[in-house]
Amino acid sequence: AQTVTQSQPEMSVQEAETVTLSCTYDTSESDYYLFWYKQPPSRQMILVIRQEAYKQQNATENRFSVNFQKAAKSFSLKISDSQLGDAAMYFCAYTGGGSQGNLIFGKGTKLSVKP
Amino acid sequence: KAGVTQTPRYLIKTRGQQVTLSCSPISGHRSVSWYQQTPGQGLQFLFEYFSETQRNKGNFPGRFSGRQFSNSRSEMNVSTLELGDSALYLCASSLDGTRGVNEQFFGPGTRLTVL
Numbered sequence: 001a002q003t004v005t006q007s008q009p010e011m012s013v014q015e016a017e018t019v020t021l022s023c024t025y026d027t028s029e030s031d032y033y034l035f036w037y038k039q040p041p042s043r044q045m046i047l048v049i050r051q052e053a054y055k056q057q058n059a060t061e062n063r064f065s066v067n068f069q070k071a072a073k074s075f076s077l078k079i080s081d082s083q084l085g086d087a088a089m090y091f092c093a094y095t096g097g098g099s100q101g102n103l104i105f106g107k108g109t110k111l112s113v114k115p
Numbered sequence: 116k117a118g119v120t121q122t123p124r125y126l127i128k129t130r131g132q133q134v135t136l137s138c139s140p141i142s143g144h145r146s147v148s149w150y151q152q153t154p155g156q157g158l159q160f161l162f163e164y165f166s167e168t169q170r171n172k173g174n175f176p177g178r179f180s181g182r183q184f185s186n187s188r189s190e191m192n193v194s195t196l197e198l199g200d201s202a203l204y205l206c207a208s209s210l211d212g213t214r215g216v217n218e219q220f221f222g223p224g225t226r227l228t229v230l
Binding site for chain 1: 146147148150157158159160163164165170171173203205207209218219220221222223224
């Protein structure tokens with residue numbers, strides 16, 4: 001069975017600094033997708049960034065980028081120029097290529113941003 | 116385009132009762148997935164519906180059930196409520212739910228408290 005592990009329950013970053021959230025996963029599938037979701041205190045989960053396993057290039061969305069190490073099964077999220085609005089729970093998630101509507105989530109990392 | 120809506124937002128029930136939660140997906144989305152979020156277990160997949168058919172199911176007891184209507188709106192039902200069913204129930208919709216390329220858009224959730 002596939003698993004997703006986030007080893008950092010809580011992280012803190014100074015405003016305007018850079019922070020990296022870690023995520024590792026375990027799978028025997030070759031076709032899969034990885035995601036980072038953000039859940040602010042308002043609870044609305046939103047997609048931050050996604051990575052297709054078959055793409056070697058790391059995904060980037062504005063201040064958010066990933067370091068995808070397929071062989072190591074590692075998928076970390078880097079947030080540059082951190083802003084107060086980045087404070088939230090961040091979840092790493094996995095879905096297999098043939099899965100139907102089933103995201104497997106890590107336990108999450110609570111990110112605090114200090115002014 | 117309106118986002119995913121869930122009703123009610125908050126619900127208080129007592130043990131033994133049953134409850135029905137509703138989810139309206141984004142217009143044009145045909146796949147609806149349900150997740151349970153608790154502090155202890157994190158985010159867990161309940162089931163996914165597509166074109167009124169349950170295509171995928173997580174590891175939850177039969178007390179948890181759902182359905183989808185022809186307009187893609189979905190309901191989930193929990194019978195014989197237990198204290199452990201207290202959770203945030205999230206609904207997510209996507210175009211067809213197949214493969215990770217179809218991003219899941221989450222609703223705000225229904226906070227269920229069982230007393």
